[in-house]
Amino acid sequence: MKSPLLLLLSFLAFSAAAQPAPGPMIPREGAFVFGPATALAADEALLPLAHYAAEYLGRPVRQQMTGTGAVVLTLEPGEPSEAYRLEIAPDYIRIGATSPGGAFNGLQALFRLLPPEVYAQQGIPDGTALACGIAADRPKYSYRGMMLDVARTWVEVPMLKRFINLLSYHNINKLHLHLADDDGWRIQIKSHPELAEVGGFRGGDSPVAPVYGKWSEKYGGYYTQDEMRSLIEYAALRNIEIIPEIDLPGHSRCIGSVRPEIRCNYPPDTVTTAGTDYRSAWCVAREENYVLLEEILGEICELFPSPYIHIGGDEVEVAQWKKCPDCRAMMKRLGTVNPHRLQDYFMERLAAMLAARGKRPAVWNEAAASGTFTRASRVHGWASVGACHAATAKGYRTVIMPSECFYFDMRQTLREEGHSWASIFDARRTYEFDPAARGFSDRQLRHVEGFEGAFWTEIYT
Ligand SMILES: [Zn+2]
The missing domain is CATH 3.30.379.10 (Chitobiase/beta-hexosaminidase domain 2-like)
Structure with a gap:
């Protein structure tokens, strides 16, 4: 059977050939x-x-x-x-x-x-x-993107080049690469080689426990910085900018398995998980974590010419911070009982690291929910159309990508295998999405940078 990624590629290939002539x-x-x-x-x-x-x-x-x-x-x-x-x-x-x-x-x-x-x-x-x-x-929007989750399913360089090619036929000009998540770390960090050399593989004797796919066999891969440089160049010739994402401070179980010290300061309950620590968040109160993050983001900023670096910010399991004595003490210092304030604090520290290197943060909509996060950021509104409304109303540059219209891992019909948690829809809904018809005001529309499809790879290899 063809892999789902191949199916997506053939869909893109078909629709490229089926596109109409230029309008005017x-x-x-x-x-x-x-x-x-x-x-x-x-x-x-x-x-x-x-x-x-x-x-x-x-x-x-x-x-x-x-x-x-x-x-x-x-x-x-x-x-x-x-x-x-x-x-x-x-x-x-x-x-x-x-x-x-x-x-x-x-x-x-x-x-x-x-x-x-x-x-x-x-x-x-x-x-x-x-x-x-x-x-x-001329394009109506400056941001016409596609996100590919290479963290959960490893995508080799030749396949990624093919993906870039197919995107380019559709005048897509941004490839948002989801390089790190709970289940994989896919980019070489020279100052911490173990992140990719260990975190790029799961199953078998890897400390990264498999959740998807194979269990006994160790499998995976990662991009070296040299390979990524050549991919950046390959994409740039095709008018595509690669925007890297390291998902932080949640979705970090992989790096937490490779570097357990980054997690919160309490013993996890691993009785029901056969000894595996599935905690996925960085401890916000551990100062050494910011040194490690500075080194990681420093290399990412140097490697990728894109002015924005995506630092995640979605679906943080704040219950971990509530259990951590250090994080609790920090909340007290910040004068809050709301653990989401810890995320705001963490994200601002990352934003400062990027700013010191002349870069801006891109984040998922949760990171901008409180409205305190820097307006230098670009917000990717994934959760709902309402989340995109909220981000534009707060004055954030926003990429519209609500899951019920832009997640290409949702199945297109009831007969198809795959996810349906956001919706069951086909590309017609994606292409027909019109923010003006969805109640965005003129002022909000000025903050819409464009749109992004997303291909998450959770249920595959
Ligand atoms: Zn903590």
Whole structure:
């Protein structure tokens, strides 16, 4: 049987091929016909893109090309944006943009006009004709994302590259990688190699107890920093920014299994769990934890060029803090009996670490619920449409991704296997989501950065 990730990939592949032509195409007389002499040419800054396109079109890159049959990529002066202009004339095809990202969008618009073989990189047959016309378009939202949970199910580099490719055909420009959760740590941290070398594997003799999939066999993997650098570069050529997430201070059972000292200061009840400590939160009161976090986030900030680093903040089991004498003492110092104040404190410390490195935090909506968290952050509203309403009303830059419309691990029909806790729906609901029709005011809409689909991998390997 195909794995669910492969099914998602084939869904994306199919819908890419099925996408309509770019909207505002103004028709012109004549047609451009691919012939034996058709080749690509580009301004210097767009040459990497020309080589990318050459693989899809099955045509060579020839600089200083004259005469007919050129597909030309041109970088135009102006404020860099993702807008593009695609001109199809009898003698040439010209894509103009003020940034490589815009030119990439223009290329994708061209691909959609071509026979589906373009996506198979089999080359465009001679004699393929495109009606002449001019299209100019720009994305409505700056954030068009997809989240992939590589923590619970390990996704190897070649598969991740394929995923990036398929996202890029849909003009998705952000890949939010969920790199650490209860069940896996997937990124090398050079100052603490055990996090990935031990935490990247579960089952067998690993201290990370398996919850999903195999029990007796040890399995998993992680990305080295060199591999991640090459993935970042691979994605960037395709106009995709990789945003890393280390989920904190909850969803941290994996690192808690590798480094048990980060947990709260009380013996867990492991009688019913066959000796396994399933506690998943960092102790907020343990000062050494912030040294470790500083070292981890320091390397993450250095590795990833994205201006935002996602630091989680969802579904923290605060009962652990209520049982911890150190956390209780800290609540007393903070003058509160509400353990959620401890999360606010923890998240602010992380935000300060990021700010010191010129980065901003991205968080799940719970971290912004109290409204005290820094407005420098970007909020991912996953829990409900109401959570997105609340975040935009508080003035947070918000990515809309309520689970009942954007979680691609929900099944699409009753007959399909999989989750249904958020809803049963298909991609039509995702694509048709319109915040204006969902009661967002003009002021709230100004805080909407865009949308994100999510593919969690809880029930698979
Ligand atoms: Zn504690």
